[in-house]
């Protein structure tokens with residue numbers, strides 16, 4: 001009794017729940033980006049990961065790093081996958097900070113609705129921060145599609161630096 005209760009909180013323990021996750025993947029916005037069905041400003045892609053700009057960024061260069069494999073929360077990944085995701089986020093953070101001349105950055109990784117996870121596909125936010133914004137409440141910023149394209153291209157250039 002107690003273990004099934006825990007299972008339902010953790011999720012995906014039963015075959016039925018796994019099936020529902022697969023059909024959820026079909027409607028998932030981030031899976032759409034992974035499959036290039038959904039437009040986005042991709043800055044990095046490899047076999048298992050993708051990184052693209054947040055459409056409602058808190059700062060210039062705010063991006064998301066995702067595993068390509070659909071899973072709702074970090075509990076659906078094994079430890080090596082979690083390690084790889086954060087190693088990549090760390091690598092990308094250097095390129096972003098340099099591309100937008102930031103002074104620091106935040107990693108934010110929300111799991112579950114209560115934690116303000118908006119898209120139910122694991123992602124790590126990389127949010128560059130400047131001294132000018134230190135201590136300020138972070139608000140969503142508006143960039144034109146052209147500006148976002150230009151920011152993404154600067155980040156890609158930084159990532160491709162030898």
Ligand SMILES: [Zn+2]
Nearest residue numbers: 028031070121
């Ligand atoms: Zn997904």
